[in-house]
Amino acid sequence: MSEILTKKKQFTLKKLNKGLRRLTGQAISDYNMIEDGDRIMVCLSGGKDSFTMLDILLELRAAAPIDFSIVAVNLDQKQPGFPEHILPEYLEKIGVEYKIVEENTYSIVQDKIEKGKTTCSLCSRLRRGILYRTAKELGATKIALGHHRDDMLATLMLNMFFGGKLKSMPAKLVSDNGEHVVIRPLAYCKEKEIEQYAELKQYPIIPCNLCGSQPNLQRQITKNMLNEWDDKFPGRLESMFTAMQNVVPSHLCDTTLFDFKSITKDSGIINGGDIAFDKEDVQHTIEETNSIEAQYYSQQQTLEIKELT
Numbered sequence: 001m002s003e004i005l006t007k008k009k010q011f012t013l014k015k016l017n018k019g020l021r022r023l024t025g026q027a028i029s030d031y032n033m034i035e036d037g038d039r040i041m042v043c044l045s046g047g048k049d050s051f052t053m054l055d056i057l058l059e060l061r062a063a064a065p066i067d068f069s070i071v072a073v074n075l076d077q078k079q080p081g082f083p084e085h086i087l088p089e090y091l092e093k094i095g096v097e098y099k100i101v102e103e104n105t106y107s108i109v110q111d112k113i114e115k116g117k118t119t120c121s122l123c124s125r126l127r128r129g130i131l132y133r134t135a136k137e138l139g140a141t142k143i144a145l146g147h148h149r150d151d152m153l154a155t156l157m158l159n160m161f162f163g164g165k166l167k168s169m170p171a172k173l174v175s176d177n178g179e180h181v182v183i184r185p186l187a188y189c190k191e192k193e194i195e196q197y198a199e200l201k202q203y204p205i206i207p208c209n210l211c212g213s214q215p216n217l218q219r220q221i222t223k224n225m226l227n228e229w230d231d232k233f234p235g236r237l238e239s240m241f242t243a244m245q246n247v248v249p250s251h252l253c254d255t256t257l258f259d260f261k262s263i264t265k266d267s268g269i270i271n272g273g274d275i276a277f278d279k280e281d282v283q284h285t286i287e288e289t290n291s292i293e294a295q296y297y298s299q300q301q302t303l304e305i306k307e308l309t
């Protein structure tokens with residue numbers, strides 16, 4: 001049974017809703033995610049992110065100056081124990097058009113993948129194909145996925161750690177089969193706020209471990225690392241995300257993005273010149289600066305003593 005919210009919780013919910021709506025609206029506008037006449041297929045997994053995305057998109061649609069429609073889609077992969085009544089009941093209650101697609105990818109994956117090996121990559125490939133097909137059947141012009149800022153940051157880190165690429169999850173792109181436009185309206189939203197919002201909204205969340213597979217361990221480790229940074233160094237994740245929107249190819253090393261070969265001294269100062277190592281680019285507190293200075297002098301002293309002895 002749903003809990004009656006206290007005044008304080010209602011206030012928090014309102015505040016979170018306002019913030020999420022603002023950030024989602026901003027992302028939609030920055031990337032031109034939704035246009036007049038669009039039919040948006042909202043992928044609903046039953047997790048906190050997709051419930052929040054659907055909610056916020058419905059609210060934005062009600063207030064938008066343009067006309068677009070929303071159809072929620074859930075893929076029932078026939079995992080044991082999947083509570084198939086939950087989403088139809090919820091979607092009927094909020095009065096949104098929806099489609100539940102039933103495909104037993106669970107048994108295909110169990111059949112094809114050796115016991116003990118991770119099933120996620122085949123499972124998500126199958127899921128993607130089914131969702132693309134469904135988008136076509138439903139005449140959807142865009143597919144909306146519920147990934148948020150922290151998913152994008154974790155992907156950026158994972159690609160650097162294991163893929164040798166400076167690459168994240170796109171806020172808007174053409175799908176890998178070249179047939180659909182995929183959008184991530186929650187691109188600017190923080191996971192912590194979505195989590196809090198979903199809890200207060202009391203969505204009927206469906207657990208994501210029904211298949212019994214291990215979640216992607218490296219992604220989990222990376223997420224934990226980011227969360228730890230967020231606790232210890234407030235503002236770091238915000239800065240990292242801003243960095244993704246502020247790429248300076250001349251100060252990286254990709255020769256396909258920037259023509260380093262033709263630089264001569266007559267090229268003029270490019271993007272602020274070669275000052276990337278200067279202190280002014282990194283804001284330290286007075287205490288940090290003092291400590292860095294103290295370390296420097298102590299190292300110098302050690303070197304001098306070594307030279308004398």
Ligand code: SF4
Pocket residue numbers: 119120121123124208209211212213214215
């Ligand atoms: S956790 Fe289970 S349902 Fe999710 S992608 Fe992996 S195998 Fe598929």
